[in-house]
Amino acid sequence: MSSSNQTMPASSPGVGEHLRATRMEAGLTVADVASRLRMQLRVVEALEAENWAKLGAPVFIRGQLRSYLRLLKLPESLADGVADGDGRPPDLTPRTYTPPMQRMLDKAMGRAVYVVITALIAVPVWVATRSHVDDSRPAETASLGLDGDLQNAGDEPRPARPTPVTASLGALPKRAPLAQPATESAASDAQVQASLLMRFSGDSWIEVIGPDGGQVEQALVRAGQERRFDAGTVARVKLGNANAVEVSSDGDVQDLSRFQRANVARFTVSSDGTLAPASE
Incomplete structure (x- = not known):
């Protein structure tokens, strides 16, 4: 962070x-x-000592100063003197950060392995069942009856009667149902899940923590920008200047007033996109 962000x-x-x-x-x-x-x-001691370096981004400093000034019934305009700096967010590369493309590739590889394993199990079972059904099918037989009466040597031969022919055909067994394609379960897993969308109408500092406790993003976002996070990748969110941020979960705009203190919103995000207040 530049020195202009740390001094009045x-x-x-x-x-x-x-x-x-x-x-x-x-x-x-x-x-x-x-x-x-x-x-x-x-934080209170740093505000009174004007030690802005310990307090982070200017947007956070101004919000904390305004809260302190309101408590003492002083003009909130005194907080407007905190410098905005050059507007560039710091380059943060936490050790636990995983690029979005890497996460998508890992998910795709996991599903591909699931499909292959299912196919290796289902195909041999289907082949073995098909062979067993074909082997158990009875052979078609026909029986031809002959008149067993012996003809006397001196008698004239009698006209031959029609010989009955009996044919038997066993009932064909039902074929085993084909194994359901393994891709159906993979397709259901690939359905689009709820996502978290943030639109910024003013400068705001954000901090996003993942389910594993690692920091997904921490940056100063400028007005007019937006951030989108897939469901399951966000556990906790902290927003400075929350009045200038619109948060949508799965397309539904959320009310941040129940998560705000001193214009700073803190909330948790469940796997289904539900927002809840977060403890400090």
Whole structure:
């Protein structure tokens, strides 16, 4: 992060000292302020010391300053002095990050292995069943009866009677049903799942944590941009300047007010796309 993101401009010095003096006049301690604002002690101390380097992006600093100023009934415009910097998010490459293309390739390979294993099991069973049915089919037989009466040597031969012919044909057994194609189960697994979509109408800092606890993304997103995450890849989300962010889960716009504190929204995302408040 550049130094311009970590320092206050010369036009608004002393905001931290102003906070400290007003707090002491009100008879409040740092612990009292942290409890009322639900902030960590180190955050309150950094605000009063104007140590912006410990507080992250300017959008977070301004949100925390406004909360502190409202508590002390001071003008919120004092928080507007935090510099925006050059607008470039920091380059973050967490060790647990997996590129989206790699995740899609891993899923495709898993499904392909499932199809191959199913085919290796189903085809030999079908062939063995087909052979057994063909072998058990009875042979077609025909019997020809002959008149067993012996003709006397001196008698004239009698006209031969029609000889009955009996033909028997066993009932054909039903063939075993063909094995269902293994690709049907793979197709059902490939259905599109719910996704999480974020549209930004103003600058906002986001932090996205995956189900394994690894950091999926942490960046300063500019106005007019958007982020999309597949279901199952996001466990927790933290949004700064939440009023400027529209969050949709599977196409349904979500109400972030129930997840906000000091214009910072924190929520969890279940595997089916349901949002719930997240503990700090």
